[in-house]
Amino acid sequence: MYDVHEIRKDFPILSRQVNGKPLVYLDNGASAQKPQVVIDAVTRAYAEEYSNVHRGLHYLSNLATEKYEGVRGTIARFLGVADEEQIILNSGTTEGINMVAYGWAMPRMEAGDEIVLSVMEHHANIVPWHFLRERQGVQLKWVDVDSRGALDPQAVIDAIGPKTKLVAITHLSNVLGTVVDVKSIIDGAHAKGVPVLVDGSQAAVHMPLDLDALNPDFYAITGHKLYGPSGSGAIFVHRDRLAEMQPFMGGGDMIREVHKDQVIYNDAPMKFEAGTPGIVQTIGLGVALDYMMGLGMENIAAHEAVLRDYTRKRLDGLNWLSVQGTTDDKAAIFSFTMNGAAHAHDISTILDKKGVAVRAGQHCVGPLMDHMGVAATCRASFGLYNTEDEVDVLIDALELAHDLFG
Incomplete structure (x- = not known):
């Protein structure tokens, strides 16, 4: 059984708070958190x-x-x-x-x-x-x-x-x-x-x-x-x-x-x-x-596929958000921009106030940004310890950012 709530206990940093909110770490594409066995x-x-x-x-x-x-x-x-x-x-x-x-x-x-x-x-x-x-x-x-x-x-x-x-x-x-x-x-x-x-x-x-x-x-x-x-x-x-x-x-x-x-x-x-x-x-x-x-790479992939599909469904409900990368065969990595004047850095700052850690900027892919015609994006990237509840927190934080900037 892949029990994500038990797995999360292996990662001490996931129990901390950021800005008075439980940490929702969605910057795994940049660098992932470490389990206690690695720290030890x-x-x-x-x-x-x-x-x-x-x-x-x-x-x-x-x-x-x-x-x-x-x-x-x-x-x-x-x-x-x-x-x-x-x-x-x-x-x-x-x-x-x-x-x-x-x-x-x-x-x-x-x-x-x-x-x-x-x-x-x-x-x-x-x-x-x-x-x-x-x-x-x-x-x-x-x-x-x-x-x-x-x-x-x-x-x-x-x-x-x-x-x-x-x-x-x-x-x-x-x-x-x-x-x-x-x-x-x-x-x-x-x-x-x-x-x-x-x-x-x-x-x-x-x-x-x-x-x-x-x-x-x-x-x-x-x-x-x-x-x-x-x-x-x-x-x-x-x-x-x-x-x-x-x-x-x-x-x-x-x-x-x-x-x-x-x-x-x-x-x-x-x-x-x-x-x-x-x-x-x-x-x-x-x-x-x-x-x-030990967790099983097939099990990790299956868990992240569920997160991918759930996140895609939730993001699709935000008609003021543009998601870059919508191919069916993709991992649980979502880059997006908000329609209007809000910069990716501003969006990520609001999300951070809610304890949600995402990446903002060009993500070391200058030619891709030029090809897409965008200056920067926010990126939420999921890992083996993330949950659907954390997706909901992300969506709530994005709606707050839209209320502020929209």
Whole structure:
């Protein structure tokens, strides 16, 4: 049984008040709250078990190394990956995509080569490719979404030309909630000999994954959205791409030997994990993923689907609200603007007075905002602990904002 009210007890912050009102946390798309088991694991790692990893032969170093390295296998199970050596541990999606940009794409792209993107990519999956545009003359090709926020996979495949070297695509839009058919895109791109990078920051939170079946070349996730600590994450890199990728950063741990005139690199994935890592953050991420798998990703997805449908129904009753992203296949993420002069920041401020935490602004998707013709939106993004009662509180707060600004 998925008992959301019992689950909420695992998250201490959900019992607090904000502005004298019970906290309704609907900013999960930006960063999710942490269960007590993660908080305890982080505290214990610092208070009782801390040491550097891979470096020492003493008890604490061995313990920290065992726990840290164990997370690689946990992430592999969570993502549906049989070979855990395809998992590179890092600080999150941003580092992962930059690793691919510098270590894989930059050495093999030249002026006139192309990268295909969708217009709804997060800046983390845009700016690294702009670096290649600025520095090496790489061209960015953009694929639009339709009026409902849906992305046609065939349009992405058709955008691939003889100069295309990479497709970089989100699995789930952080603003529209759109679930992208990345399997069709991957299969179509591979048929043309083009690798695919998938930004899985949002998708990994909301749905079960089987990367061995999906078969991407790169798939990035970030820990703080997965109910784990900030500064944690990973990127899956297919064995074929690992063999092609150069180290992103140099330092300790990613080498076997260093001499005055020679460096011998470590094997993958260690080859791409330079320096002292986020030891405690990564340990906390492993506990967070175990927590999610304990609840069952199918159960989480089913619960959030109920929230999505209920929220859609309630928002549809507000004829003075415009929702961006209305495709049927979407997650429980709702971005909206209020008809009239009210700015998203003003709306979010009123909601905050009622204890409702939402995001306001451009959500790191400048090209999508330009495409939609809006300056900013409010975004309510739901997680595994949210309830229908909280949706009702959101609606009441929106009606108050409309009364004030309408």
